[in-house]
Amino acid sequence: MSAMRTAFYPGSFDPPTNGHVEVARAAARLVDRLVVGVGVHPGKAPLFAPAERLEMLREIFAPIAREERAQLDCITFDNLVVDAAEAHGASLLIRGLRDGTDLDYEMQMAGMNATLKPGVQTVFLPASPIARPITATLVRQIAAMGGDVSAFVPNAVLTRLTGRFRREA
Numbered sequence: 001m002s003a004m005r006t007a008f009y010p011g012s013f014d015p016p017t018n019g020h021v022e023v024a025r026a027a028a029r030l031v032d033r034l035v036v037g038v039g040v041h042p043g044k045a046p047l048f049a050p051a052e053r054l055e056m057l058r059e060i061f062a063p064i065a066r067e068e069r070a071q072l073d074c075i076t077f078d079n080l081v082v083d084a085a086e087a088h089g090a091s092l093l094i095r096g097l098r099d100g101t102d103l104d105y106e107m108q109m110a111g112m113n114a115t116l117k118p119g120v121q122t123v124f125l126p127a128s129p130i131a132r133p134i135t136a137t138l139v140r141q142i143a144a145m146g147g148d149v150s151a152f153v154p155n156a157v158l159t160r161l162t163g164r165f166r167r168e169a
Helices: 018-030 050-067 081-087 100-116 136-144 155-164
Strands: 006-011 033-039 071-077 092-097 121-126
Touching: 006 018, 006 081, 018 033, 018 050, 018 092, 018 121, 033 050, 033 081, 050 071, 050 155, 071 081, 081 092, 081 100, 092 100, 100 121, 136 155
Parallel strands: 006 033, 006 092, 033 071, 092 121
Antiparallel strands: none
């Protein structure tokens, strides 16, 4: 019997977007267990608290993991991504790519991570054309200004964003 293949998919997920959903689905197809890690950085002021992001991720990714027959764990971490991956038994580090700018940055990170933890292999998953322009930053900005972000986020996130930015009449 082969060992369980575990992947670590880190991010801020503030908020989770349809791009994140795509990457999680593709990752779940590759592994037996997907650990989604919400990075917590004391210096940053996120829109959603880590606990809220974990709740959204579990709600959105659990059905995908079940469909792809992968175990799902959602956790927070505040250390190096490769250390968090190793601590959760992951041999694969999942990174989504939207464009060449992402590729340049992610290649640098993959090189550094491979030096730090040779046992953790970075896997790049490309975004579909429809998901390429989606960033959590743009979603937050559009939602904050009253724009419609329904094409960019799952319904569970849309509901929370709408509640967060409901404008007083």
